[in-house]
Amino acid sequence: MPLYHHLRTDVKVAENSFHQHDDKVQLVYIHSGCCIISSRSDSTLAVNGQLLWIPAGVEHRLEVLKSTTFSVLFSAPNELPMFSNNMCGLTVNGLFVSLMEYINEIELTEVDDIPAHYLAVLKDQISQLSIKEQGYKATGEIDRRLLPVIQSLTLKPDIKLSLEDFTESCGASTRTLNRMFQKCFEQPFRSLRLQIVMEKALQLNRQGIPHTEVALELGYNSLSAFSTVFNKYLRDKKI
Incomplete structure (x- = not known):
């Protein structure tokens, strides 16, 4: 075929x-x-x-x-x-x-x-x-209460996105949500958020989008702050 x-x-x-x-x-x-x-x-x-x-x-x-x-x-x-x-x-x-x-x-x-x-x-x-290497693997099924957070973070990746924005819709405290991320993905929310934001940065970079536009879209206040994190991510992932 x-x-x-x-x-x-x-x-x-x-x-x-x-x-x-x-x-x-x-x-x-x-x-x-x-x-x-x-x-x-x-x-x-x-x-x-x-x-x-x-x-x-x-x-x-x-x-x-x-x-x-x-x-x-x-x-x-x-x-x-x-x-x-x-x-x-x-x-x-x-x-x-x-x-x-x-x-x-x-x-x-x-x-x-x-x-x-x-x-x-x-x-x-x-x-x-x-x-x-896949960094978003969870043991068993993903807790359904985390889906609103995951959906928001992946549709519009933003380094400033906070679990506090989801306590009401998820019916859990910030501490509880973070424990759930740790249990599901063996890493805290901040770590998963950074990886998803950097993967979006990679996608935009490969599409030829200027770094200044990428930084603003992903919630960074300055190009230098974004570049420091992005370059470290590339080195760590050997990309």
């Missing part, structure tokens, strides 16, 4: 049961927002600019948070490298992100809408990707 693409936007999807695709591999790219991909043992957040690999024959369940825009790509297993026998994140580069942004901007919802030369380049770029 050829590379098949489907663009979905402004939908909320929650699959009730686990399923698998025995004859095809699946990739999920997040343009904006967040998807939660669950296996029998854990759950993984896929956020802005991230790409997830789901191999053939692996049980999974997909939940898409409200207002998320994402692309789903399918391919025969022999058409792409076997990155892993398990679900995992994949690296993306500037050309891949630019191609996905082009698809999103002009709303190419089906593979037949994508010019053949773009499709060939997209497939070639996917073949050159590698496994990426």
Whole structure:
């Protein structure tokens, strides 16, 4: 089968049961927002600019948070490298992100809408990707009370976003919410917030957006403050 693409936007999807695709591999790219991909043992957040690999024959369940825009790509297993026998994140580069942004901007919802030369380049770029360390994996299911926070943070990443903004809607104190993040993701909210903000910065940077605009969009008061954190993130992640 050829590379098949489907663009979905402004939908909320929650699959009730686990399923698998025995004859095809699946990739999920997040343009904006967040998807939660669950296996029998854990759950993984896929956020802005991230790409997830789901191999053939692996049980999974997909939940898409409200207002998320994402692309789903399918391919025969022999058409792409076997990155892993398990679900995992994949690296993306500037050309891949630019191609996905082009698809999103002009709303190419089906593979037949994508010019053949773009499709060939997209497939070639996917073949050159590698496994990426995934920092948003939770043991078991993610506590539903955290979803309003995750949705707000991934739809509009902001370094100033505070748990205090969600105590009423989540029905829990700031301290309780932070404990829940620590329990689910083995890291406090501040750490997860920084990673999601930096992943958005990476996505915008790969789209060629000037750093000054990126810094302002992500809630930083100055370019120097943003640059210091962003450059450290790149060094730590060896990007």
